[in-house]
Amino acid sequence: MKFYPPSCPYSACSSQGAAPFQYQRKGRYRRKCDGRLIPRFLCGVCGRQFSSQTFRFTFRYRRPNLRLQLFQLLTAKVTMRQAARILGCSRDTVDRLHRKMGRICREYHQIHLQVNRGRVVGTFQLDELETFETHRLARPVTVPVLIERRSYFVLHTEAAPMGPRGRLNPAAQKRKDTDEALYGKRRSGSRQAVKRTLKLLREVLPEDQPLNLQTDRKSTYRSLAREIFQGCLGSHVRESSRRRRDYRNVLFPINHTLAMMRDGISRLVRRSWGASKQRERLEDHMAIWVAYRNYVRGITVVAPQTTPAMSLGIMDKPADACEILAWRWPKQMTPRPAKQARF
Ligand SMILES: [Zn+2]
Incomplete structure (x- = not known):
């Protein structure tokens, strides 16, 4: 497929945001790692050269496939240290890739939500999973x-x-006292986090669509849903969390999703040495898993070719890790190819 640069890759270039982007094709070079031919370009504004590779996730990587293998491992309960041993790379490399993959997967997911803003319909379920960062009792985390x-x-x-x-x-x-001396009292951010979550739902739902929500009986869910959705709260089913969590339970899909997260994300496995040390990194790891769950993996093993994104009607075929981890800035890259300008 022919590559069209969307803008100059140098953030300091004054062409940023100016449309149409002026550039010239400037030959090709052979990439060392696999011998592929990569097109080069010349920016019409700052005069700097770049290639299609400058925009890719694998820009300056010696092992471009490492990210694809790591994507498989990080969604299959493998810890970061074990991934480094399996892939034969350093822990620093895994760490760096983990952060970058987290950011890219988050952007990839956000783009899909943004494009389908006001078009997502259905019944929604919300629940919180509990985990911790470094210390189970002194530093619990809610998800x-x-x-x-x-x-x-x-x-x-x-x-x-x-x-x-x-x-x-x-x-x-002791840990709590040291933490308080260093960072002040650790306060619960659960309410704010649930509020942000419901606000996001408000944005993707069609304007006139009433919300159908299903949760357990935690009182904040009801008050926040009423606060955010006001008149558009269609129904709110509240199931007791004491009820047996089997297939007949109304909340089976969300219970099953949380169970899948515990099974797929190494740091959420209970009583594990791989537990999170920082919750920001847990967010990165979850972003990778969410991209895998929504766009790559089938909903069930019975229908491996139908991903949740396809079932929701926002995509027509499954994606793979190669597609999700293609670009350094997915937000810039998604628009359709622009016409090449002459200068
Ligand atoms: Zn430029």
């Missing part, structure tokens, strides 16, 4: 997860701090 019920499409996940748990053992108490 609100919002899905569409029928398609199992994950609309949003994020990680927010929670206050230390009630009764702490001496070690946890």
